[in-house]
Amino acid sequence: MRPSIFFNVHLVSDSTGETLNAVMRAAAAQFENVTPLEHNYYLVRSERQLERVMREIEAAPGVVWFTISDEDLRLKLEQFCRARHIPTLAVLDPSIHMLSRHLGVTASDRVAGQHALNAEYFERIEAINFALAHDDGQNLQGLLAADVILLGVSRTSKTPTCVYLANRGVKAGNIPLVPGMRMPSVLDEIDPKTGPMVIGLKIGVERLVQIRSQRLMALNENSITDYTDEEAVRAEVTEASRLFQRRKWAVIDVSRRSVEETAAAILNKLNQRHDQE
Template identity: 85%
Template sequence: MRPSIYFNVHLVSDSTGETLNAVMRAAAAQFENVIPLEHNYYLVRSERQLERVMRDIEAAPGVVWFTISDEALRMKLEQFCRAKQVPVLAVLDASIHLLSRHLGVAATDRVAGQHALNQEYFERIEAINFALAHDDGQNLQGLIHADVILVGVSRTSKTPTCVYLANRGVKAGNIPLVPGVPPPAVLDQIDPANGPLVIGLKIGVERLVQIRSQRLIALNETSTTDYTDEEAVRSEVTEASRLFQRKKWTMIDVSRRSVEETAAAILNKLNERRGQG
């Protein structure tokens, strides 16, 4: 196996840096055994702040990605990087230019435009609060106001998927299925046509045993229980699948899906239901 390659990547943003982090990690993931050493600089909006960034870049050369709206600061950073022969890329420029050409409208130089306090922003915050308040079977009656309800056995990534969906403005709650305990009655009160979209999260037995075993190791728990016993887990998974089929809920297999992939599949199902697919 080829040894790992480490490289410095400087992420310079006049906002929160979310875009840069997402793009950098997506790009780095396409290379095997490549490990970026992140240097993050957020809310860079003055020459003084940029001077500190440039000193750091000079001390640890690598790749520079930036999202800066101020033209003077952009030029200063780009000229510095060219002089030092450091690769530099304005991450959003190509996308902004494409939209500008398509729409026939010039882009603004608004800082952190994606974080404007508009209706969408407040809906996202409301969705996050909803996910936290309706996590792991809490406030069951309030789930009738959800957009999506996730149902599944323990360790099927219900909570992180709900939080991810909330960041997309979707109000999601989740209900754990516990062996020997009947599902909460609220699930029988859901209107299949107009109520929340109920999603059953399926998972393979071997994969679930692996995930749960790793969880116990992380907690320094060494005792053997039904939580990781293969036959007990098989029975648990089978019973959950039967419930999903009996209720005719949409099912998504999360065995080899990341949280992002599961959320994307749920968003597709939700859009189809709303007639946007």
């Protein structure tokens, strides 16, 4: 097997850097045995801030990806890197130029335009608050106001998936499936046509044992319990699958899915339901 390749990647943004992080990680994932060493510089909006960034780039050369709206700062960064043969990429430029040509409109240089305090922004904040308030079976009656309710055994990424959905404006809550505990009665009150969509998250036994074992190791817990015992886990997973089947709930297998992929599958199901309505 080829040894891992490590390289410095400098992410320079005049905003929160979310776009840069997402694009860089998606690109790096296409290369096997490659590990980016991230250097993040956010809210870079002055020459003084940029000078500090350039000193750090010079100290650890690699590649530079940036989203900077100010033309003077962009030019200064590009000239600095060009003189030192450091590759640069203005990540948003191709998308902005394509839209500009298509729309026949010149783009503005507004910093962090995607974070404008519009109705969509406040919907996302409300959805995030909802996810936090209805995590892990909290405030069960309030789940009737959700867009989607996720059910699954422990370590099926229910919480991070709900938070990710909330960032897309979706009100999501989750209920853990615990062996020996009855399902909350609120699930019987849900109208399958107009109420929240209930989705079961299933996972393979071997994968779940692996995830739970790693979790215990991270907590320095070495005792063997039903939590990681393969037969006990198999019974737990089987019972969850039977429950999903009895209730005729939609099911998503998260065994080999990232949180983003699981959320995308949920959004697809919500969109399909919306289209049918």
